[in-house]
Amino acid sequence: MSLRALHTLIAIAQYGSFVRAAEAVHLTQSAVSLHIKSLEETFNATLFDRSRRLPVLTEAGHVAVERAREIVALYDGIAAEIGGDNELRGRLRIGAIHTALASTLPAALAALAAEHPHVRINVASGMSAELAVRVEAGELDVAITTEPVRPHPYGLVSTTLYEEGFWIIAPGSLAGQDFRQLLQQQPFIRFDRRAWAGRTIEQELRRMRLRVHTSMELDSQEAIIQMVSSGLGVAVIPLSSHNLAQLGHLDIQPFGSPQKIRRVVLLEREDRPLARLAAALAQAVQRHAPAR
Known part of the structure; x- marks a missing residue:
């Protein structure tokens, strides 16, 4: 079992087909199929029902995807955990609403990069509700959104950044x-x-x-x-x-x-796999937040 195979499994669950997953993880469709075959042999379980036009996760497949997301998140958090007290490392995938991107976030990210040059940042934009779903699904590590209003995904926690x-x-x-x-x-x-x-x-x-x-x-x-x-x-x-x-x-x-x-918050999953990186981002945003 390889970490890349787990990424492939997560991509299929996210995009709903082997073809779209192959494009997302930059592999051929045959390589994607080999990854899934390897995982099924390792787990001794069928992960997808292939009798339909599009692959559908089996009960075992749902469990495997959930655990795969946990494993990938833990792996991404290793660099942050083993750095020195003041030295953060690793990758942080951030989602942000447009108003944050147009105001507070650029200066906060510049300050974060200067203070922690070994942190790799990826940024995506979107609406709060959409970004919350992506955090819940493990596609994003954190998201800067407005405070959740119902209906909203469960299993998320928030830190207030500004109002x-x-x-x-x-x-x-x-x-x-x-x-x-x-x-x-x-x-x-x-x-x-x-x-x-x-x-x-x-x-x-x-x-x-x-x-x-x-x-x-x-x-x-x-x-x-x-x-x-x-x-x-x-x-x-x-x-x-x-x-x-x-x-x-x-x-x-x-x-x-x-x-x-409205409160603008930092959303994370309850297990907070990248807690130190998320906390550093929150502090940077709070320092650069405008007064209400």
């Missing part, structure tokens, strides 16, 4: 209008409800019994700001104090009573 307030933003020409008028009478540019921030906004609108007229639904904070700046409607988005300082041309009011706050 942001939710704000109503409107064209400057509408300054002085009551927030209820703005939200109920103007076209509403909605934060995508697949995102946890979007769900939070929707829940608060319902709680306040505000009916909005959605004209757009976008998953980019920057795009929403541009649409509002162009006079196409009003929106509710999370903003840091740094963001607020850049939006002086817009009318801005707090959203919610009391104002809704």
Whole structure:
């Protein structure tokens, strides 16, 4: 049994076919088949039901994938564990929401690289809900997301990094209008409800019994700001104090009573296989986080 064969097994479970797994792990399809055959001989068990068009994990296969993820995570954590007290090594696969990528994360990663030059960083972007699923599945080691809202994957723990307030933003020409008028009478540019921030906004609108007229639904904070700046409607988005300082041309009011706050957190699996690397990342982000 080889570590590479375990990576292959995990890839098949993730992508649903030998062909797509082969592309993901940069092997031929025949090499992927050989890896699985070797694992099945080692475990003396059939891992996939091959009677269907696409391979389906057997009960033994599900167990093998779960243990394979644990083994790969432990292997990736060895370098971090055996380094000196102040010397971290290893690879950290990070997922991050777009707002973190556009604000706090670049400076935090630069500081982390300067302090721990032997840490290899991989970064992927996405929505909070999507990134949480990838952490749960072992595709990412950690993710910088908004605080989880239901439904969300189980088996994850979070560390608060910083907070942001939710704000109503409107064209400057509408300054002085009551927030209820703005939200109920103007076209509403909605934060995508697949995102946890979007769900939070929707829940608060319902709680306040505000009916909005959605004209757009976008998953980019920057795009929403541009649409509002162009006079196409009003929106509710999370903003840091740094963001607020850049939006002086817009009318801005707090959203919610009391104002809704979102926490940006670092998500990890409960077993925390790369705890030292994750803690170093969290500290770097907290040092560079904007004040709310």
